[in-house]
Amino acid sequence: MFSEQEKELLAERMVTGNLYKLKHLTESVQPEELAELINESKHIDVRKVFQVLEAEKAIKTFENLDFDIQEELLGTFSVEQLSHTLNQISPDDRTALFEKLSQETLQKYLSLLSDEERKTANQLLQYPEDSIGRLMTPDFISVKEDWTIQQVLDYIRKYGKDSETLNVIYVTDPKGFLQDDIKVRDFLLAPLDKKVGDLMTRQVVALYARDDQEKAIDIFKQTNRVALPVTDFNGLLLGIVTFDDMMDVIEEEDTEDIQKFGGTEALSEPYLKVSLREMVSKRAGWLIILFLGEMLTASAMGFFNDELNKAVVLALFVPLIISSGGNSGSQAATLIIRAMALGEITLSNWWRVMRREFLSGLLLGTLLGLIGFMRIAAWTLFTDLYGPHWLLIAFTVGFTLIGVVLWGTLSGSMLPMLLKKLGFDPAVSSAPFIATLVDVTGLIIYFSIAFLILKGTLL
Amino acid sequence: MFSEQEKELLAERMVTGNLYKLKHLTESVQPEELAELINESKHIDVRKVFQVLEAEKAIKTFENLDFDIQEELLGTFSVEQLSHTLNQISPDDRTALFEKLSQETLQKYLSLLSDEERKTANQLLQYPEDSIGRLMTPDFISVKEDWTIQQVLDYIRKYGKDSETLNVIYVTDPKGFLQDDIKVRDFLLAPLDKKVGDLMTRQVVALYARDDQEKAIDIFKQTNRVALPVTDFNGLLLGIVTFDDMMDVIEEEDTEDIQKFGGTEALSEPYLKVSLREMVSKRAGWLIILFLGEMLTASAMGFFNDELNKAVVLALFVPLIISSGGNSGSQAATLIIRAMALGEITLSNWWRVMRREFLSGLLLGTLLGLIGFMRIAAWTLFTDLYGPHWLLIAFTVGFTLIGVVLWGTLSGSMLPMLLKKLGFDPAVSSAPFIATLVDVTGLIIYFSIAFLILKGTLL
Structure with missing residues (x-):
């Protein structure tokens, strides 16, 4: 692979070179790298590149291009080129392209496919969006239990060319039901006269075509396979995902x-x-929700208006206090959300998590409380901003910080688990969301503690 | 793979069953799945499981266990078992285990290795932490350019057993310098009398052993390979990463x-x-830094103490205003940090990003400003909390929101890029970090605008 500099240089040369030079350049790179170069550089004339690519490399390169470049390029193709490309690219990459096209273009492109490929394409598009079926390709090699290794190797040599992977070979019964998947490794290491049946463990892990893609992620991570078979609920082998x-x-x-x-x-x-329109609208939604939530802080502050008027000094620490709650909350939320995503903790651990976070929050809150206390004490040596009751104020701020950080930590850790329990995506409890939640309650904690400590002096 | 329920059931049965039943159960699952079960369940007696596993499966299972379980299990092994396991597990998994051991245990374990394995282990441990060398295994198959395909297949059958992967075969010159990597697919599809040289493209992508692992991630993502060769800076093939x-x-x-x-x-x-100690100390560091930064808000508020005393009503909107800046900033930072991590934007795009974010920030700020204005206007119908100058206050809050959201958006987007430019990790500019930065400046914006608008009336 290339460094950033090499890439820029190559892209530069592909922009400036004539067709002959371009042909030479494209021959020196793999299709995946070529696609990467095109995806990253705005200046390469993709059309020119595809004029010089030989057929097979063009297909492989095309498969790896970003959707918008694919779409644009297809628009410049002749009907023959278009039909050739759409028929040749592998079915899974084709589904990825097709599912983003307008209905009109999709129909046009489908009409350019051979009967067989159109059937495949339509079948794959029938699976729900974000289902495993949409990622699957029906191009795989399947063999039978009673074949010898020699037969398998001969079969692969003859029919393997279109298979998406040859790293895993599938064993099916005569009706096409999945029996096993065997790594090609096992075939390569086995004596040629052994039978496929001798290699079978029948411990095959299969995905269901209608399952969600997230399920496939988990299983890929757990099994360390390079490809997994996809079946219907009866075990009929439909395709593979790589x-x-x-x-x-x-x-x-x-x-x-x-x-x-x-x-x-x-x-x-x-x-x-x-x-820009999507950018703003995607951001505006949450920003407005958070803003509306945050308006409760103005209400809370308004509720304590009398106290504020008597002791304006209390206002000085409002940002410090609410942000400490927000920060500790977003720390906790991040840790919990990620740990849940990785399966490190499950909902059944909630009590353990809560105990941990209670202790963490208490310790962290005490730490910040001490620093806050000392800060006010230290400032008092140089300024009388905090007035004669500075010690009481320092206690108020110190205790509030303990309470707010503890509260932030507990909310930040429990809310994602609660959301998950209720069937929502825990990632919704974002850092800003937690911060907003904690801001309002933080103010209530602050003014309540202030009321307790300062009653009779400032308040 | 198993669902959560199936896993729990299996784990349950592994806990309660006798040795005979356990043996039967372990035979029905793949080593990767077995390891997964053990990693996730606290109750399985790992020692008992390893008593019933046959040798090869035990090794594969061991390789996939979490470090702490590996460590504990090794502690229960006899010297023979220990030596067998350490010699048999693949060198990359061994490095991952060894680099986490105490110096004392490491020395003991190294002494149990055969001369050859010890040499390998020591070589791999010499690579810097987080370098590609630490992930690499020297177990690969390399062939020569003038061999026939038949020779290659025979060679693999004879010597391929220990190779980490047989999905890719490497071609080296007689001195061991990497010439090419060829997918096993190409060997399987080629006529048996062809030469290796006929399949070579010499477009090999290699990793350098001393490069950072992050580099390997990029290249794996770009090339879609199942394995990549690792060389020294001269091109000598040292190992592979899968x-x-x-x-x-x-x-x-x-x-x-x-x-x-x-x-x-x-x-x-x-x-x-x-x-708990690590948990608190890892969180305390940033929390304290942020807290110290946030103390500047108390200073800023103190600086505007006179204004606050004259117009306590201004204090009511402080949380609303600073949090809006923080939220818009953390939105922008998230988008930019992730886009940089994916290579969607590079530093050279900074001007484009800034223009986009300026426009987004202005639009989002205006939106929130309008809502804020209307909120104050609406409340005034029901309460006289905001006094006779409510309209001026509404304007102050409205304009401040435009400024603060714009500022938050610009800081959130530019800071990660600046950090990267300076050689720091952009992810350091976390949501809380941006929020803290924007809080202080947000207050200054607020009170400056208040001063301009309210001068002569409230102030």
Whole structure:
């Protein structure tokens, strides 16, 4: 692979070179790398590149292009090129392309497929969005239990060319029901006269075509397989999913989680490709909800207006206090949400988590409380901003910090678990969401403690 | 793979069953699944399980166990078992185990290795932590350019057993320098009398052993390979890295990023396994830094103490205003940090990003400003909390929200890019970090606008 500099240089040369030079350049890189170069550089003339690519490499490169480039490129193809490309690309990549097209374009493209490929394409598109079926390709090699290894190897040599992977070979019964998956490794190491049946363990792990893609992620991570078979609920082998497709799904899911956690709806496309309209509307939704929630702080402050008027000094520490609650809450929420996503903790651990977070919150709160207390004490040496009752104020702020950090930590850790329990996505309890929640309650804690400590002096 | 329920049931049966039943149960699952079961259930007697496992399955299962279980289990092994296990597990999994051991245990375990394995182990441990060398295994198959396909297949059958993968075969020159990597697919599809040289493209993508693991992640994602060769800077083939090891690294890196983004140092172990001491100290660091930063808000508020005393009503909106800045900032930071991590935007895009974020910030700010204005206007119908100058206050809050959201959005988007430019990890500019930064400046914006609008009336 290339460094950033090499990439820029190559892209540069692909932009400036003539067709002959371009042909030479494209021959020196793998299709995956070529696609990467095109995806990242805005200046490469994709059409020119595809003029010089030989057929097979063009298909492989095309499969790895971003959707918008694929779409644009297809628009420039002749009907023959279009039909060739759509028929040749592997069914899973084709589904990924088709599911993003407009209905009109999709119909046009489907009409360009051969009868067999159209049937495959339509079948795959029938699976629900985000289901495993949408990721699957029906191009796999299946063999029978009573074949010898020699027969299998001969069969692969003859019919293996179109299979998405040859790293795993599938064993089916005569009706096509999945019996086992065997790594090609086992075939390569076995004596040629052994039978397929001798290699079988019948411990096959299969995905269901109608299951959610998230399920596939979990199973891929757990089994460390490069490909997994996909069956219907009866065990009929329908296709396979390969790990490279999974990698894309994992990345997408992680991006969604991270964006949600930052308090924004997940974007449908890469940052620079999303329209300003989508960008603003995806952000505005949560921002307004949070804003409306945060308005309760103004109400809470208004409720304590009398106290504030008597002791304006209390207002000085409001930002410090509410942000400490928000920060400790978002720490806790992050840790819990990620640990749940990784399966490190489950809902049944809630009591253990709560005890841990109670102790953590208490310790962290005491720490911040002490620092806050000392800060007020120290400032008093230089200024009389805090007046004659500075010690009481210092106690108020100190105790409030303990309470607010403890409360923030507990909310931040329990809310994601509660959301999950209720069937929501725990990542919704984003850092800003927790912060907003804790802000309002933090103010109530602050003024209640102030009332207790300052009653009869300042209040 | 199993559902949660099936897993619990299996684990349950493994706990209660006698040795004979246990043996039967373990035979029905793959080593990876068995390891998963053990990792997730606290109650399974690992020692008992390993008594009934046959040798090869025991090794494969061991390789997939969590470190603390591995460590505990090794402690119960006899010297023979210990020596057998340590010599048999694959070198990359062994490195992962060894790098976490105490110096004393490591020395003891090294002494139990055969001369050859000890040499390998020591070599791998010499690579820097988090370098690709630490992930690598020297168990691969390499062939020569002038061999026929038949020779290659015979060679694999004879010597392939220990190779970490047979999905990719490496071509080296007589001195061991990497010439090419060829998918086993190509060997399986080629006529048996063809030469290796006929299959070579010489477009090999290699990792450098001393490079950082993050580099390997990028290249794996870009090339969609199941394994990549690792060389020294001269091109001498040292080993290979397989995608299943990469998956673990990717997960770890993502966890670190997410935890950092939540404003905490990355934990060294899963949530429930980290000691309370580590948990608190990893969180306390950032919390204290943020707290110290947030103290500037108390200073800023103190600076505007006179204004506050004259117009206590201004204090009511402080939480609303600073949190709006923080929320919009953390939205922007999340989007930018993730987009940079995915390579969607690079530093050279900063100007485009800034223009986008300026527009987004202005639009979002205006939206919140309008809502804020209307909120104050509406409340005035029911309460005289905001006094006779409510309209001026509404304007103050409205304009402040525009400024603060714009400022939050710009800081949130530019700070991660600036940090990256300066060589820091952009994920350090976490949601809490941005929020703290924006809080202080938000107050200054607020009181400045208040001063301009309310001068001569309230102030």
